Amino acid sequence: MGPRSNSSSLEACLRDVVGADQVLTRLEELFVYEADGLTHHSARPRAVVLPSTTEEVVRVVKACRKHEVPFVPRGAGTGLSGGALALADGVIIECARMNRILRVEPGDRFAVVQPGVVNADLSKAVLQHGLFYAPDPSSQQACTLGGNVAENSGGPHTLKYGTTTNHVLALELVLPDGNVVRLGSPTGWPAGYDLVGAVVGSEGTLGIVTEVTVRLAPIPERTETLLGIFPDVVSACRAVGAIIRSGLVPAAMEIVDRRTIEAVEASVYAAGLPTDAGAVLIMELDGPDVAVGVQAERTQALALAEGANEVQVARDEEERQRFWRARKGAFGAMGRLAPDLYVNDAVVPRRKLPEILEAVCAIGDRHGLRLSNVFHAGDGNLHPNISFDRRDADELARVQKAGAEILRLCVEAGGVISGEHGIGTEKRDYMGLVFSDDDLDAMKKLRAAFDPTLTCNPGKLFPTTRFCFEANPKARGYDQVPLE
Amino acid sequence: MSVLAALRRELGEDRVGSSPGLDGRVFPRSGEELATALRLLAAGEASAIVRGSGSWDALGHPMPRARILLETTGLLGEVEVDAEDGVAHLPAGALVFSLSEHVRKETGGAWELPFDPVSPSSTLGGCLATASPGFCFGHPRDVVLGLEIVLATGERVRCGGRVVKNVTGYDLAKLYLGSLGTLGVIEAAWIRLLPAPEKTGCWWVPAADPSLAVEPARLPSARAAAWLSAGLARELSKPGPGMLLELAGDAAAVAADAEHLVCQNGATASDPTGLGVVRGMRGGDPGGRVRVSARPSQLAESVAGLSRAGAEILAHPARGLFWAFSADEAVFAAAERAGEGFLVEAAPLAIRESRELFGENPELRPLQAAIKAQYDPAGILNPGRFAGRI
Ligand SMILES: Cc1cc2nc3c(=O)[nH]c(=O)nc-3n(C[C@H](O)[C@H](O)[C@H](O)COP(=O)(O)OP(=O)(O)OC[C@H]3O[C@@H](n4cnc5c(N)ncnc54)[C@H](O)[C@@H]3O)c2cc1C
Ligand SMILES: Cc1cc2nc3c(=O)[nH]c(=O)nc-3n(C[C@H](O)[C@H](O)[C@H](O)COP(=O)(O)OP(=O)(O)OC[C@H]3O[C@@H](n4cnc5c(N)ncnc54)[C@H](O)[C@@H]3O)c2cc1C
Numbered sequence: 001m002g003p004r005s006n007s008s009s010l011e012a013c014l015r016d017v018v019g020a021d022q023v024l025t026r027l028e029e030l031f032v033y034e035a036d037g038l039t040h041h042s043a044r045p046r047a048v049v050l051p052s053t054t055e056e057v058v059r060v061v062k063a064c065r066k067h068e069v070p071f072v073p074r075g076a077g078t079g080l081s082g083g084a085l086a087l088a089d090g091v092i093i094e095c096a097r098m099n100r101i102l103r104v105e106p107g108d109r110f111a112v113v114q115p116g117v118v119n120a121d122l123s124k125a126v127l128q129h130g131l132f133y134a135p136d137p138s139s140q141q142a143c144t145l146g147g148n149v150a151e152n153s154g155g156p157h158t159l160k161y162g163t164t165t166n167h168v169l170a171l172e173l174v175l176p177d178g179n180v181v182r183l184g185s186p187t188g189w190p191a192g193y194d195l196v197g198a199v200v201g202s203e204g205t206l207g208i209v210t211e212v213t214v215r216l217a218p219i220p221e222r223t224e225t226l227l228g229i230f231p232d233v234v235s236a237c238r239a240v241g242a243i244i245r246s247g248l249v250p251a252a253m254e255i256v257d258r259r260t261i262e263a264v265e266a267s268v269y270a271a272g273l274p275t276d277a278g279a280v281l282i283m284e285l286d287g288p289d290v291a292v293g294v295q296a297e298r299t300q301a302l303a304l305a306e307g308a309n310e311v312q313v314a315r316d317e318e319e320r321q322r323f324w325r326a327r328k329g330a331f332g333a334m335g336r337l338a339p340d341l342y343v344n345d346a347v348v349p350r351r352k353l354p355e356i357l358e359a360v361c362a363i364g365d366r367h368g369l370r371l372s373n374v375f376h377a378g379d380g381n382l383h384p385n386i387s388f389d390r391r392d393a394d395e396l397a398r399v400q401k402a403g404a405e406i407l408r409l410c411v412e413a414g415g416v417i418s419g420e421h422g423i424g425t426e427k428r429d430y431m432g433l434v435f436s437d438d439d440l441d442a443m444k445k446l447r448a449a450f451d452p453t454l455t456c457n458p459g460k461l462f463p464t465t466r467f468c469f470e471a472n473p474k475a476r477g478y479d480q481v482p483l484e
Numbered sequence: 485m486s487v488l489a490a491l492r493r494e495l496g497e498d499r500v501g502s503s504p505g506l507d508g509r510v511f512p513r514s515g516e517e518l519a520t521a522l523r524l525l526a527a528g529e530a531s532a533i534v535r536g537s538g539s540w541d542a543l544g545h546p547m548p549r550a551r552i553l554l555e556t557t558g559l560l561g562e563v564e565v566d567a568e569d570g571v572a573h574l575p576a577g578a579l580v581f582s583l584s585e586h587v588r589k590e591t592g593g594a595w596e597l598p599f600d601p602v603s604p605s606s607t608l609g610g611c612l613a614t615a616s617p618g619f620c621f622g623h624p625r626d627v628v629l630g631l632e633i634v635l636a637t638g639e640r641v642r643c644g645g646r647v648v649k650n651v652t653g654y655d656l657a658k659l660y661l662g663s664l665g666t667l668g669v670i671e672a673a674w675i676r677l678l679p680a681p682e683k684t685g686c687w688w689v690p691a692a693d694p695s696l697a698v699e700p701a702r703l704p705s706a707r708a709a710a711w712l713s714a715g716l717a718r719e720l721s722k723p724g725p726g727m728l729l730e731l732a733g734d735a736a737a738v739a740a741d742a743e744h745l746v747c748q749n750g751a752t753a754s755d756p757t758g759l760g761v762v763r764g765m766r767g768g769d770p771g772g773r774v775r776v777s778a779r780p781s782q783l784a785e786s787v788a789g790l791s792r793a794g795a796e797i798l799a800h801p802a803r804g805l806f807w808a809f810s811a812d813e814a815v816f817a818a819a820e821r822a823g824e825g826f827l828v829e830a831a832p833l834a835i836r837e838s839r840e841l842f843g844e845n846p847e848l849r850p851l852q853a854a855i856k857a858q859y860d861p862a863g864i865l866n867p868g869r870f871a872g873r874i
Contacts, residue, residue, distance in 0.1 A: 105779075105781070107780065107781045108779040108780055108781050108804075109780075151651065152651045152655065154649055154651075158649060162626065163649065163651070165625075165655065165658070166626055175851075181845075181847055181848055181851060182845060182847070183848070185777065185824040185825050186779060186824060187777035187778060187779055187804040187805070187823070187824050187825065188623075188777070188804065189617070189623075189775075189777035189803075189804065189805055189825055190777070190825045190844060190845070191825060191826070191827040191842035191843050191844045191871055192842055192844030192845070192848060192852055192870075192871040192872075193659055193662070193663055193667075193852055193855055193871075194615075194625065194658045194659060194661060194662055194663075195659075195848065195851065195852075196658075197625055197655060197657075197658025197659065197661075198654065198655065198656070198658055198659045200655065200658075201651050201654065201655045202654055202655075218702075221704075241568060244568075244569075244570060245567070245568055245594070246594075247594050247595075247679035247680065247682075248679070249679060287704060287737070288704045288705070288737045288740060288741075289740075290734075290736040290737055290739070290740045291704075291733065291734040291736050291737035291740075294734065294736055295734070347647040347648075347649050347650060348647065349566070349569050349571075349646060349647055350568070350569050350648075351566075351568040351569055376649070379647075379648055379649040380569075380647055380648065380649070381649050414645075414646055414647070415645075415647050416645050416647055416650045416652040417652050418650070418651050418652045419647075419649045419650060419651060420649065420651055421651070422651055423651075423652065423653065431652070431653060434645070434652055434653070435642065435652075435653060436641070436642075438639040438640070438641050439641045439642050439643065439653075440653075441639070441641075442633075442635060442639070442641040442643065442656060442859075443643075443653050443654045443656060445855075445858035445859055446654055446656065446659065446855070446858070447654075448854075448858055449851065449854040449855040449857075449858045450851070450854075461653065461654075
């Protein structure tokens with residue numbers, strides 16, 4: 001990569017390209033960009049650029065290439081796998097200012113948006129047409145469509161609606177060489193290789209997404225939300241299995257375990273859940289009016305048959321929101337327990353959930369960690385959450401050890417190491433648990449076709465020792481940083 | 485030593501044979517044998533036509549450079565149906581019809597395999613490699629969880645997996661699906677099954693133009709919807725253009741949608757055997773057929789234009805797709821302008837030789853070619869068949 005002495009000319013060049021107020025280079029400005037949602041991985045960018053148009057992105061990319069400096073696309077920085085870190089002294093290209101909804105075509109059920117549009121804002125904007133954008137990550141109030149595309153984000157409702165990849169029809173992409181291409185089409189049936197499919201979920205390594213065409217879905221006629229209260233998490237998992245086996249496809253099935261319930265109930269997110277319950281299972285069904293009522297009754301009966309103490313049916317929107325508050329407030333509530341939260345993300349075949357959960361809790365206990373679970377049970381997508389303090393090097397080491405053990409356990413059960421947060425820097429060295437070297441080489445071929453010089457977001461996704469990031473917080477001076 | 489001799493030596497006499505017009509034919513019976521075959525082909529720079537059961541041999545550009553037929557129907561490895569999770573691991577060489585039957589039996593009728601190919605001889609690998617939309621089920625990309633592939637260089641690789649949600653690494657399955665076997669040969673796949681519907685019903689909805697069929701085709705339980713121009717409707721003994729529509733799902737939802745169809749759209753109950761006739765329309769030998777993707781709001785105009793040019797039309801109104809049946813170059817040229825993308829699925833040889841059959845964006849050629857060069861550096865898999873003749 002370019003020698004540091006080039007820096008002044010690169011930065012001057014960037015200021016020329018986008019204007020001085022859209023280039024951040026001062027230490028205190030860059031500090032914000034040292035990490036994404038995975039706080040214990042960090043790297044200081046050389047500069048941060050905030051383009052407003054595709055044209056500006058192109059010019060920024062060309063400037064970086066000219067100076068042989070890598071660049072990293074970034075949205076809102078809510079990623080949980082270290083995907084938006086600028087390794088190797090790279091430049092961050094933050095797309096948050098490209099936040100316009102360019103076009104909504106209600107009759108054809110699609111919208112064209114810039115990558116910085118916040119996920120929840122899109123659904124709000126199309127509500128008037130009776131439509132919504134289905135993928136709903138729990139971070140949807142903050143995360144951007146560009147980040148969603150890069151991570152192939154999921155959310156509570158992917159059980160029925162699928163992840164981001166099922167809803168992206170076309171993309172405009174600035175290739176790592178600065179050329180602009182349009183992939184896919186608003187009808188979703190292009191001939192040729194499915195490049196949209198290949199780019200979604202590629203974690204910002206194949207180029208910078210500057211426009212996204214997404215499919216919109218009609219708002220369901222009716223939604224029923226049920227809250228099953230279970231004596232333990234294992235019976236809640238069994239209920240999930242029984243419901244799916246019966247051929248029902250609920251819109252969402254989310255489990256919140258006892259440890260999380262306790263934290264939520266002691267916080268501002270309190271939802272009136274019984275703190276002596278072993279777990280609660282939120283079950284949401286949506287669709288045509290006539291079908292949903294029957295499905296809700298069947299779901300309720302199955303949950304009771306699998307040992308639920310009680311199944312409440314939301315009587316109105318307010319109560320429905322209360323049920324969801326327990327789920328959606330979980331991350332916030334964890335903030336009370338410790339300064340940092342490590343959110344693991346792995347997937348197992350659904351029927352393995354009961355045994356895996358027991359084993360996951362045992363791993364946390366063995367390492368003396370505060371581990372709790374809130375997860376997308378219908379998809380078999382676990383989120384063991386570990387509350388910790390990154391300033392405690394020993395605790396951090398135990399968190400990382402426990403995290404690795406959990407991943408290994410899930411892979412042995414037939415699962416994978418990420419269901420929605422991606423690999424980033426966090427899990428790149430665990431890719432070998434799932435894939436052989438040949439499998440990884442096949443992925444690298446795709447990378448090489450888009451980015452032969454590996455300039456776009458290097459050091460992510462693939463196992464590597466070439467780029468090292470600093471995982472020891474003391475070495476970066478975090479122990480001196482106030483936690484507020 | 486010739487490639488054929490090497491294949492005979494490594495795989496055995498019974499795996500290698502002759503094929504009219506080509507140097508020979510190889511018939512691997514396992515992933516290992518397939519890997520060996522591809523390694524030998526690559527080493528000898530011998531190009532191959534990859535073929536399942538050959539029901540769609542005529543798809544794509546002709547391949548004068550191909551020397552060997554590589555048949556995949558011997559790839560009949562492990563079958564696993566997980567009724568609890570609603571997923572199945574299925575071998576690429578198996579016939580979709582028998583796999584569907586197997587899934588139905590293994591799951592006690594609870595789940596179904598989401599493929600409905602036209603030909604009883606279609607292999608799973610062929611359906612995945614063409615990624616052609618079915619009548620009842622949409623794009624295979626939504627149901628493929630993982631693939632096992634042998635690359636052109638002979639490496640056996642995997643992508644995805646058996647779980648229903650997965651962002652571990654690049655989603656290479658999307659790249660391989662619909663790539664017509666130009667990047668690798670599919671050995672097996674993990675497929676997400678769909679719950680079998682409680683009830684199905686078949687309806688005829690008269691509609692003079694396809695845009696009138698969009699609303700009923702979007703009903704929640706509408707699973708298969710095909711609008712037919714007058715000439716095709718006659719094959720179902722229907723008096724004029726209209727839509728054959730299958731409702732499937734919860735009994736209550738099907739009943740409610742059926743009532744809506746009758747009251748709002750003047751639908752009449754129809755004989756379900758019509759579904760088979762419509763499915764067959766895409767499989768016969770029409771002389772020529774082009775697939776056009778058009779937005780629902782463009783349908784009426786696009787279809788009218790091609791009808792005027794003399795084509796009969798079959799449309800999936802809600803999916804934004806239609807097919808124009810004609811062997812006339814003028815129709816293909818009109819199709820190119822009619823929507824947002826096209827694929828000439830069948831055409832007289834002269835046309836297949838002379839015109840671009842895949843309506844992909846020409847600005848993507850360098851990228852498509854770079855991908856092909858990465859995965860098949862020697863250009864041995866279906867050389868020249870795909871978009872841009874790569
Ligand atoms: C509380 C909380 C809850 C969460 N819940 C969920 C959840 O339910 N489901 C889920 O899937 N995720 C969840 N996440 C993770 C995160 O929100 C998602 O991964 C999200 O998609 C990231 O979007 P972002 O805009 O913040 O992207 P960033 O974090 O800024 O970037 C993420 C990745 O996308 C790339 N990228 C960003 N913009 C572009 C672009 N324009 N072009 C190319 N690449 C780009 C970056 O390089 C990086 O690799 C959660 C995170 C938090 C903090
Ligand atoms: C007219 C028509 C209509 C169709 N309609 C539908 C439909 O409604 N629904 C549906 O699901 N399908 C449909 N198809 C797709 C069709 O069923 C399959 O594409 C085809 O029949 C696959 O079967 P095959 O084994 O005969 O493939 P072939 O005709 O032998 O091969 C087709 C293509 O797939 C490649 N290929 C075959 N096997 C493999 C493999 N294992 N790995 C990599 N590449 C491979 C070949 O190289 C070739 O490019 C239709 C096909 C036709 C011709």
